[in-house]
Amino acid sequence: MEIRIKDLTKTYASYAAVDAKELSILSGESFGLVGNNGAGKTTLFRSILDLIEPDTGTVQIGDFITKSSEDWKDFTGSYLDENFIVGHLLPEEYFDFVASLHGMSQSDLELKLAEFETLFNGEITGGKKLIRDLSKGNQKKVGIAAALLFDPAVLILDEPFANLDPSTQIRLKDLLKKLKEDKGVTMLISSHDLQHVTEVCERIVLLEKGQVINDIRTSPATLKDLEDYFAGVGKKEAEPIEE
Amino acid sequence: MKNFLQLLSIEWKESRRSPLWHKNLLINLVLGVSFLYMIGMFVVLGVFLDDILIKIPVDGIDYNTFKESFVLRKLNRFLLYYFFVDLIMRYFMQKLPALSIQPFLHLPTRKSKLIHYMLGKSFISPMNLLHWLVFIPFMIELFSNLSFSESLGWSSGFVLTVYLNNYLLTYLKRTSDVDYRVYVTMLVSLVVIIGLDWFDLVDFQAVSETIFNAFFLQPVTTLIPLIIGLGFYYLNFKYLRANLYISRLSKSEKNEITYVGAGILSRFGLVGRLTELEFKFIWRNKRPRSVLLITILFLGYGLLVFPTDEYSGNYLMYILFSVIITGMFMLNYGQYLLGWEGMHFDHILTRKVSFKDYYMSKFMLFAIVSGAAMILSIPYVYFGWEILLVLFSVFLFNIGVGSHCTMFFGSLNPKKIDLSQATVFNWQGLGVAQFLLIIPVMGLPLGLFGIGVIFGSPHLGVAIVGMAGLIGLIGTKLWISLIAKWLSAQRYKISSDFRSQ
Numbered sequence: 001m002e003i004r005i006k007d008l009t010k011t012y013a014s015y016a017a018v019d020a021k022e023l024s025i026l027s028g029e030s031f032g033l034v035g036n037n038g039a040g041k042t043t044l045f046r047s048i049l050d051l052i053e054p055d056t057g058t059v060q061i062g063d064f065i066t067k068s069s070e071d072w073k074d075f076t077g078s079y080l081d082e083n084f085i086v087g088h089l090l091p092e093e094y095f096d097f098v099a100s101l102h103g104m105s106q107s108d109l110e111l112k113l114a115e116f117e118t119l120f121n122g123e124i125t126g127g128k129k130l131i132r133d134l135s136k137g138n139q140k141k142v143g144i145a146a147a148l149l150f151d152p153a154v155l156i157l158d159e160p161f162a163n164l165d166p167s168t169q170i171r172l173k174d175l176l177k178k179l180k181e182d183k184g185v186t187m188l189i190s191s192h193d194l195q196h197v198t199e200v201c202e203r204i205v206l207l208e209k210g211q212v213i214n215d216i217r218t219s220p221a222t223l224k225d226l227e228d229y230f231a232g233v234g235k236k237e238a239e240p241i242e243e
Numbered sequence: 244m245k246n247f248l249q250l251l252s253i254e255w256k257e258s259r260r261s262p263l264w265h266k267n268l269l270i271n272l273v274l275g276v277s278f279l280y281m282i283g284m285f286v287v288l289g290v291f292l293d294d295i296l297i298k299i300p301v302d303g304i305d306y307n308t309f310k311e312s313f314v315l316r317k318l319n320r321f322l323l324y325y326f327f328v329d330l331i332m333r334y335f336m337q338k339l340p341a342l343s344i345q346p347f348l349h350l351p352t353r354k355s356k357l358i359h360y361m362l363g364k365s366f367i368s369p370m371n372l373l374h375w376l377v378f379i380p381f382m383i384e385l386f387s388n389l390s391f392s393e394s395l396g397w398s399s400g401f402v403l404t405v406y407l408n409n410y411l412l413t414y415l416k417r418t419s420d421v422d423y424r425v426y427v428t429m430l431v432s433l434v435v436i437i438g439l440d441w442f443d444l445v446d447f448q449a450v451s452e453t454i455f456n457a458f459f460l461q462p463v464t465t466l467i468p469l470i471i472g473l474g475f476y477y478l479n480f481k482y483l484r485a486n487l488y489i490s491r492l493s494k495s496e497k498n499e500i501t502y503v504g505a506g507i508l509s510r511f512g513l514v515g516r517l518t519e520l521e522f523k524f525i526w527r528n529k530r531p532r533s534v535l536l537i538t539i540l541f542l543g544y545g546l547l548v549f550p551t552d553e554y555s556g557n558y559l560m561y562i563l564f565s566v567i568i569t570g571m572f573m574l575n576y577g578q579y580l581l582g583w584e585g586m587h588f589d590h591i592l593t594r595k596v597s598f599k600d601y602y603m604s605k606f607m608l609f610a611i612v613s614g615a616a617m618i619l620s621i622p623y624v625y626f627g628w629e630i631l632l633v634l635f636s637v638f639l640f641n642i643g644v645g646s647h648c649t650m651f652f653g654s655l656n657p658k659k660i661d662l663s664q665a666t667v668f669n670w671q672g673l674g675v676a677q678f679l680l681i682i683p684v685m686g687l688p689l690g691l692f693g694i695g696v697i698f699g700s701p702h703l704g705v706a707i708v709g710m711a712g713l714i715g716l717i718g719t720k721l722w723i724s725l726i727a728k729w730l731s732a733q734r735y736k737i738s739s740d741f742r743s744q
Contacts, residue, residue, distance in 0.1 A: 049593055053735035073595040083589035083742065088527040088662075089520070100509075100516060101595050130527065 001062045001075065001153040001186050002027045003048065008057035010043055010210070017043040018054070019210040025203075028184035030176075032201030032218075034194065034226060036233065040210035041190040042080060045158055048188070049078055061154055074102070077152030079143035079160070087132030091124045091142050094131060095149060102150035109149070116145050119171050136163045144172070148179070155179070156188045161196050169196065176200050194230070198223045246352055250360050269675060282376060289380035292318075311388045315397065316456060322401075323451030326408055327436070329374075331429045333412040337370045348487065358483045362476060365409055374405045389459065396462025400455070403468035410475035417482055508607075517596070517604030518611070524583065528662045531576060531583065538572040538612070542619055549626040558701040561630060562688055562708065565637035568620050570645055572612045574684060577649035578677045580605060585659025585741040592738055598727035602650055606723060609646040613638060629705075636709025637688060643715030645684045647722040652680040654730055657737060659744040687711075 005023040009016065017040045025031045033041050046052045048059045050066040058065050061072040078084065086094055099109040113125060123138055124145070131142055140163055147155060160176075161169050173196060179185045180200075191197040198204065198218050206214035206229065214229075216222060293314045309316055347357060365371065378401060386394040419425065439445040457464040508519040525531040548554045548564050567574075576583075584591065591601065617638045624631040655676035688708045695704025715722070730737075 051589055051592055051735070051738055070595065070597065073593065076593075078593050080589070083587055084593065086520070086587045086590055088524050093520075093523070097516065097520060098594070101513070 002060075003154065003186065003188070004060040005048070006058050006060075008044075008047060008054050008059060010040075010047060010052065010054045016040075016210040018047055020044065020057070020212060023205075023212060025186060025188065027186055028180070029203055030180050030187040030201045031189070032197040032204040033188065033190040033207060034192075034197060034204060035190075035207035036230070038209075039207040041207055042158055043210070044207070045078075045080055045156055045188065045190065049076075049080075049156065072154075075153040076156065077147035077150065077154070078156040079140070079147040080156075080158040082139060082143075085131055085139060085143045085146065087130065089131055090129070091127075091131055091134075094142065095146060098146045098149050104150060112149055112151075113145075116141075116148075119145065119168060119175060121168065137165060137168070140164060141168065148175075151183065152185065154186045154188075158190050159192065160189060161191055161193050173200055194223055194226045198226070246356055247360055247363075250347070250357075251364075254364075270673060270678075273678070274673075285373060285376040286380060289377040292377070292381045293384060312393075312459070315385065315389070315459065316452065319455035320448040320452045322404075322455045323447055324433075324437075326404060327433055329370075329405075329408055330412055331433065333370050333408065334416065334425065334429060337368065337409075337412060337416070339413060339416055354487050355480075355484065358480055358487065361483070362410070362413075362479055365413065366406070368409070371405060371409055374402075392462055393459040396465055397455075397459035400458030400462075400465040400468060403465060403472055407468045407472035407475065410472055410479055414475050414479050414482065417479065513596070513600050514603045514607060517600065518607040521604060521608050525576070530660070530662060534576045535572065535612075537575065538616065541567060541571045542616060544568055544571075545620065545623055545630075549623055549630050558629075558633065558692065558705065559689065561633040562637055562692055562705075563685070565634045566641065566645075566685055566688060569613045569616045569634065569638040570641040570684065572616070573609045573641060573646055573649055574680070577605070577609060577646070577653045578680055579657070579660055580650060580653025581657035581737065582653075582660045583662075585657065585744065586662070588738050588741045592734060598730050599724055602723045602727055602730075605650055606642075606646055606719065609649070610642050613642050613646075629702075633705055636705050636712065639709045639712030639716065640688050640691075641684075641712070643712035643717075643719075644687065647715065647719075647726065648683040649680060650723075651726050651729070652676045652683075654726065654733075654737075655679075657740075659741045 003025040005020050007022075008018055008020045010018040019040075033044065035041050043052065047054050048061070048066065050059075053067075058067065060066070061076060064072040066072055086097075089097070095109060095113065099112075104112070116124075119141060124134070124141055131139060134142065140160070144157065144160060147157065160172060164172065176187065176189070177200060180187060187201070189197060189201060202218050204214075204216050204218055204222060204226070205212055206216075206226070216225070296314045296317045299317065348354075378398075382394070382398045382401075385397065388394075389397075436445075436447055440447045508515040508522070511518075525535055545564050545568055548557075548560050554560045581588070617634065620634055621631065623634060653676070656674055658674055688711075691707045691711055692701070692704035695701070695707045
């Protein structure tokens with residue numbers, strides 16, 4: 001499923017949060033988004049998901065313009081932050097609800113959840129903890145699993161590796177790679193972790209002040225290039241690489 | 244002392260900068276005026292307390308024997324009840340300010356200092372200031388009637404008992420789990436005590452009189468509440484000293500994950516599923532749950548009006564009370580319709596849930612709860628058939644017209660509600676829309692009834708109210724699609740407001 005962004009701009013008060021003339025993510029491409037805080041990564045994702053109204057421009061997922069149609073929700077899985085999950089439900093209840101929205105049967109759901117068993121590490125399902133009582137990391141696991149539950153053709157994740165423990169980070173990475181190879185899922189992932197993102201994504205876009213300033217095919221040299229870029233950004237703005 | 248003042252100033256900033264104040268002027272004004280009104284009422288009560296007491300007939304206290312202390316002795320007969328009720332109220336409403344010191348625990352201040360600060364601060368908690376409001380005017384009069392030592396004795400005895408209650412309650416609340424059962428036990432024992440007194444089995448009034456008379460007859464007895472109060476202060480201190488750890492202080496409420504009637508609604512497609520999720524939401528969060536509990540209490544509201552001769556045949560009152568009996572939940576819960584979901588609004592937007600289904604599930608929720616209230620209030624027929632007729636036509640109006648108005652106003656400019664916050668006296672989420680809602684939901688049925696009265700009879704008025712409800716009900720799909728369309732246009736603004744709140 002292809003994603004096409006055209007003339008997308010969003011300006012807050014004084015600065016441009018997103019300013020993307022022409023950006024296309026090909027079907028089956030794994031697309032990584034990097035940039036410092038305030039570069040507009042989350043704003044771009046929110047505009048794609050029709051959560052904020054852009055000043056100009058459109059986003060199209062497959063055949064659907066996200067602003068005027070809702071059909072893209074059928075095949076788009078996303079997790080940006082805790083606003084995407086429902087705190088007062090048990091993880092099972094939440095998965096059950098999401099599955100029902102996509103017309104999955106109970107057995108489909110169980111099969112699917114079994115796939116996430118290593119990711120969950122026994123801490124998510126079968127317990128008596130509501131989602132809001134889970135740790136940040138485990139909440140994220142619930143959100144990501146709910147985004148993957150219905151075999152989406154498009155997957156959008158904001159900072160999926162942050163807050164996860166090292167084992168889970170590695171498992172998630174493997175899971176994402178497998179999704180790309182086996183099912184040809186179109187993936188949009190933003191991350192502050194340059195190592196992970198270069199490993200998972202075949203294309204990396206560097207964002208600064210809402211604009212695409214670099215668009216590269218990942219190669220063995222990419223990680224080094226990115227590190228050099230971020231080390232060089234005006235010393236006050238540069239932030240230590242987290243996680 | 245310096246630290247003490249610093250802590251106080253930090254806390255002052257906290258309350259000054261709380262989002263509570265960031266409302267518009269009108270709301271602050273309304274809240275402020277009603278607050279002043281409440282304070283005024285308490286002061287007025289205090290000023291007229293002796294006049295009231297003189298009028299209450301009490302056996303065994305002869306005016307001529309006591310003269311100056313007559314009023315005081317009368318009051319003393321009821322003080323035991325007064326403090327018992329105070330204890331119950333405190334249990335329900337007084338907050339334990341435990342968490343506010345959490346950010347200071349890792350700083351180089353002595354723990355004992357923090358604890359003294361915490362305990363000392365409760366001196367000016369509203370639950371204590373209330374007593375001051377009522378009794379300062381009374382005490383002033385006391386000093387002009389009785390001798391200085393007598394007045395001082397009683398006044399300090401009274402004040403010390405207030406603070407004894409304060410520290411007793413905070414200790415109880417800290418050491419035991421907050422539980423509805425404790426509250427019910429307290430209420431039941433109060434009823435039992437009043438019952439025992441009423442039927443002259445045990446004379447608690449005499450006990451009360453003995454205790455509190457002692458304060459002015461033998462002022463030295465005021466040492467007793469002082470010592471007990473200090474004892475509870477010390478117990479509080481000792482408990483906090485041993486337990487000043489975040490994990491123990493933030494005793495979170497046991498999360499309710501049971502849910503009765505699981506799966507029944509889910510059989511009715513997506514709308515049913517959404518309604519069921521909403522019931523889970525209500526049941527599992529304190530604030531909406533208390534809305535539901537209040538609704539149950541208000542089912543008995545009609546008893547204030549329906550059986551009395553005073554309002555017999557007063558259809559206006561019948562209608563007003565009927566709106567509340569079957570519409571209490573809808574109004575109280577529905578006024579924050581979207582605010583409740585501020586924490587997961589993006590979830591709703593990115594999932595394939597159409598706004599029509601979304602509102603339809605809200606409508607179902609209102610219809611189910613109002614319907615249940617209607618069924619439960621059928622016994623009111625005992626007070627007359629016309630009451631049941633009024634209840635039923637207002638019920639129709641509530642779900643046919645009121646529900647759609649509530650859904651619309653509840654979606655106007657919503658404020659995110661943080662569910663981890665306290666329940667009592669929580670105005671979070673309140674906006675102008677919530678006040679405006681009263682116009683159609685309360686005013687419209689009264690207006691329609693009035694039209695009926697002008698052109699015929701009260702019965703015609705009631706029929707018009709019912710018909711309006713029926714017409715609204717038939718058009719449900721249309722109204723919902725209009726509200727959904729409106730929300731669709733507002734969705735960016737609402738979701739970005741929620742994110743920034």
